Amino acid sequence: MVFAVLVAFPALLGLVALYTRNVRVALTLLLVGASLHLLATGWLWTIPAGLELSWMFKLDVLGLLFLTLTSILFLAASLYSIPYLMHGTHGEQAAPHRFVPCLLWFLSCMSLVATTQHLALMWAAVEGTTLASAPLVYFYRRKSALEAAWKYLLLCSVGIALALLGTFFLGIAATASSQTHAGLSLSSLMSVAPTMAKPWLKAAFVLALVGYGTKMGLAPMHTWLPDTHSQAPSPVSALLSGALLNCAFLAILRFYQICIASGDAAFARTLLITMGIISIAVACAFMVRQRDYKRLFAYSSIENMGIMALGVGLGGMAVYGAMFHAVSHSVCKAGLFFVAGNVLREFGTTRVSDVRGLIQRLPVSGVLLTILMLAIGGAPPFGLFWSEFIIFQTAIGSHPWLGVVFVTLLAIAFLGMGGVLLPMLQGSSASPVQNRKESTLSVVTPLAMACGVLALGVYLPPVLSDLLHRAAGLLGG
């Protein structure tokens, strides 16, 4: 029942929304789907042991964590989309009637990724997220958006095809162990993991890391990500960054769990650390002197995905740090993209050099941008400070040079981001101040996100910290 609300119901609502021409009806459907999804997710929190329903649906703490993130962000993005769709969008040609159905299908696929532990089904769901979100990227019918959508579709589909190969490799590795058929569900694969054929297991993990890593935005397979995030409408960018990248990470973590169960996770950890550091470094290189603020946030997502991969790779307390980081980053980055949407609507451009005097023209969004910028950069007392600090501590403890590199890159990213964003806030704009009132919904959602990331840093509720610890426990932390 609860799984039906999470997966099937949004998909059905999407079908209904496809045949409504009225924007208000479509938006109502969207909000109904999002609210029920959040309610169902909330109910799942009351079941401590997790839930299992046939081979298809099985929820553990790791899945619950990422499901909750998806659910919260989706509701926020839905609320934020209301002014977007109701009042039109900065005068550009758009395709609003496709927006709501695709968004709901996107939610359905992401929920399936979090609630299934059958690796092949999970693959189908991850591929589904690509297909559902590609039309969303092409919301503004312009050449650059089309280019972004095409790159996204092709690169992610090819990448994910490799992940399916990795999934089959796991199945092949499992055939070495016993006479019974292990299937492709996580629990049975983990039980036969110690006797798996090691070369196939390693090849499987590499393929999964490359395949799902493409989707997650790990460098050097990240090339689609800045284009897509900068061209998609802001609520979609928020979902792509805050929810979708996490789902792809979850898929990699499932493979990592099997590597741990096989008793030979060292190679997987080395790979995760390497990819993590490369991603952080590449993102930093492109963040400094970035000319487009939405691309800046996209590169920041690559950086933060790198931090999460690094955290999991380091093991120990850093795994907890990575889980905490996933939560803080999702909340914070969604807020940043919401603010970016407000800025884009006011100034009509994503070029940093054309945006000046933000504090004057959009006082609330300007202040929110400052706060969220500090938060994403890892300034205390926000949530990301603590998660990065935990990962840094573990890094210093095990590989001192890695800790130094890590903290240097973080500093570069922080300064680079500040250097790009601060000029936007100050100064006076060339065009006259229109003194348009900022619409309530477009300010409340990023405000809620900013409060959330502050709250995570100041006081972590025991329920959440317990969940994070248990999730880290599944990953050898």
Place this chain on the structure above:
Amino acid sequence: MKDYADLLLLLVAVSNLYIVATSRLNSCVRASAIQGAALALLPLVLWTSGFNVQLFHLAVICAGTLAIKAIVIPILVSRAIREANVRREVDPSVSLHSSVLLAGLLMGISFWMSTVLVLPRPAPTMLLVPVAFATLLTGFLVLISRRQAITHVIGYLLIENGVFIFGQTLAREVPFAVELGILLDLLVGIFVMGIAINHISREFDHIDTELLSTLKD
């Protein structure tokens, strides 16, 4: 039955080479349709003997694969070619001769790889793993060495086909619903790509993907 399986796999390998060698887009699509049909028959030939599987399950998967890979997708792609009004020749950045040579080389590498990565349980036929690798690698070759969006779709199809052949080594351990889901994903994926190509041809007047490079830092 093993001989028939080998025959089908040879057909797949030959169609790989043909896709790389031909200069006409329509021939590429036709060859991929033939490859799809061969793949649809493959599970039937491999698993009706020796293993006890549900025949119904097998029949539905084969029929579904045949319908999607050999009929619907080729129709979608050739419609995209017609509507996009593109040049009917493939536009290789590597000459066709060297493409064929490279494809042959990849085939050799595939055979070598199949001797390095040995299946824990012997495959139903010796050709299965090398042909799977070869199809996968040929897909990447097409993806990298061709410039048109349509040929990229065909490259993606080849990669998916290679993965599909690999899936056959798992003694039908993938549940029914999941197999249908994977097929559906492929179908919807090609469908969405077809729509995207249509839009690209309208916006840009042609579908040369080298012109799709305005977004950069």
